[in-house]
Amino acid sequence: xxxxxIESVTYGIDDLGTCVRxxxxxxxxxxxxxxxxxxxxxxxxxxxxxxxxxxRRLPPPVEDGPTxxxxxxxxxxxxxxxxxxxxxxxxxxxxxxAAGVFHTVDETGFGAGLALARHRPADVTPRPANTxxxxxxxxxxxxxxxxxxxxxxxxxxLNIPKEGREKAVAFYVDRLGFRPTDVxxxxxxxxxxxxxxxxxxxxLCHRPDRAGVNHVAYEVPGFDDVVEGGxxxxxxxxxxxxxxxxxxxxxxxxxxxxxxxxxxxEYAADMDRVDDTYETRVHATAPPHHIWALRTNxxxxxxxxx
Numbered sequence: 001x002x003x004x005x006i007e008s009v010t011y012g013i014d015d016l017g018t019c020v021r022x023x024x025x026x027x028x029x030x031x032x033x034x035x036x037x038x039x040x041x042x043x044x045x046x047x048x049x050x051x052x053x054x055x056r057r058l059p060p061p062v063e064d065g066p067t068x069x070x071x072x073x074x075x076x077x078x079x080x081x082x083x084x085x086x087x088x089x090x091x092x093x094x095x096x097x098a099a100g101v102f103h104t105v106d107e108t109g110f111g112a113g114l115a116l117a118r119h120r121p122a123d124v125t126p127r128p129a130n131t132x133x134x135x136x137x138x139x140x141x142x143x144x145x146x147x148x149x150x151x152x153x154x155x156x157x158l159n160i161p162k163e164g165r166e167k168a169v170a171f172y173v174d175r176l177g178f179r180p181t182d183v184x185x186x187x188x189x190x191x192x193x194x195x196x197x198x199x200x201x202x203x204l205c206h207r208p209d210r211a212g213v214n215h216v217a218y219e220v221p222g223f224d225d226v227v228e229g230g231x232x233x234x235x236x237x238x239x240x241x242x243x244x245x246x247x248x249x250x251x252x253x254x255x256x257x258x259x260x261x262x263x264x265x266e267y268a269a270d271m272d273r274v275d276d277t278y279e280t281r282v283h284a285t286a287p288p289h290h291i292w293a294l295r296t297n298x299x300x301x302x303x304x305x306x
Contacts, residue, residue, distance in 0.1 A: 002084065002177040004117045004195035006153040007074035009216060010049040010058060011261040013066045018260045019050045025236040026218075026257070026265060027148045027229060042218065044152040045120035046074075050261060057097070062109045067262035068213035070111025071156055072101055073176065074118065076195055084114050087175040107168040108160045108211045112176075117195075122151050124221055148229035150218035154268055157203040157214035165189075165206050178202060181274060182249050184283045190249060192274065199250045199272040213263035215256065219271070223253055226267045230255035245293030246270075254290075 013019050020038050024030060028040035028048060040048040051058075051069075058069045075081040085094055085102045094104045101115040128137035160168045169189050172178040178191040181199055190200035205214050220226060227244065234240060241256035241264045252271040256264045 001076050001195045002080050003073045003114075003193040003201075004076050004119070005074045005193065006046055006071060006156060006201070007115050007117060008047040008049060008070075008072040008113070009068060009153065009156065010051060010054070010070045010072075010111070011066060011213075012054050012058070012061050012069045013050050013052055013261050015066075015260060016050060016052050019066075022238065022260050023048060023050075025233055025238065027150055029149070042150050042152045043120075043122040045118055046153050048153075058103070059105045059109055059111045063210065063212035063262075065262060066260065068110065068156075068158070068216070070103070070113055072113030072115050073193065075114055075116060078116065081114055081116060084176055088112065088114065088171075090175070107164065107171045108158070110158060110211075112171075114176075124151065127222055127224060142224075145224050145228040148220055148225045148232065148267070150220055150267070152219050153216055154198055154219040154271060155201050155203065155217045157205055157217070159205045159207045159210065159212045159214050160188075161211055162206040162208055165204070168204055172202060172204070180280045181278060182281045182283065184249070184286050187286045197273045197275060199274050199278075215264040215266050217252075217254075217266040217268045220267050220269050222269050226253050226255050226269050229267045230257065233257045243293045243295075245290040248287045248289065248291050251291070 016036070016038060020033065023040050028042060031039040031041050031047065036052045038050045054069060061067045061069060075084060088094060088104050092104050094102050096102050101113050103111060103113050106112045127142065130137050172191060173180065177194045179194060180189055180191050182190040188203055188205040191202045192198060193201040220229060230240060230244065239258045241258045244255050246253050250271050252268045255267045259265045
């Protein structure tokens with residue numbers, strides 16, 4: 001089938017201590033740390049690498065300051081891995097490291113890696129919910145989530161220059177097998193990996209003249225986790241990037257936080273799932289960013305009292 005999921009992401013950073021504190025607060029699980037490098041993981045075994053000295057093993061950053069350097073994509077079989085490596089390397093070098101990961105770059109300059117997927121199951125029990133005609137919680141009050149632990153990296157969004165966007169998209173579609181799900185002509189292309197059923201695994205966002213990381217999204221079990229995870233990050237002193245809401249494309253509930261490693265990170269839940277019968281939707285104009293976003297009377301500071 002091909003690519004199943006995001007296997008790892010690597011950031012080039014300046015301040016290791018601040019970035020480690022951020023992702024510890026965010027709920028990722030620490031694996032290792034040295035003076036220059038730290039590794040975290042999700043509950044399903046994907047890894048986040050923070051590196052103050054990436055050196056030659058990764059491509060140069062596409063933007064100034066801390067930023068995402070590489071996304072490694074997890075592939076289901078050795079035969080598919082070999083096929084994708086050959087396709088990616090038709091006109092660019094591909095390097096294999098000692099761990100068996102293949103590294104190259106996409107059309108924008110982001111690192112694009114390929115490796116065998118190392119799936120690890122995560123035991124997820126949805127919170128019981130009650131509504132008229134469907135009661136799943138009897139004689140029991142809900143407790144706070146207390147500590148949000150992301151299940152997985154579910155998608156990555158990259159900013160790419162508008163000029164050359166067709167070639168940038170074609171690298172992922174024609175060579176790596178991604179399938180466009182929603183093409184928003186003024187804004188970007190949402191794509192899913194062939195072995196993933198999320199509405200999108202990758203988003204390439206068109207920008208007039210610059211490239212950079214937009215965000216990496218992490219799935220959590222449900223709505224409460226999105227809310228409580230964001231609240232915890234605010235309590236720990238981090239800055240929210242967007243109000244709580246539900247996206248139009250993908251339908252997921254979201255909460256974004258500015259990240260010291262570059263871009264933003266997103267708590268996400270309840271993403272649309274699609275299969276091969278889903279036909280690509282083409283939008284001549286950009287749909288609204290969200291179905292709803294949190295609003296309160298406090299937004300109307302200057303409104304006269306009634």
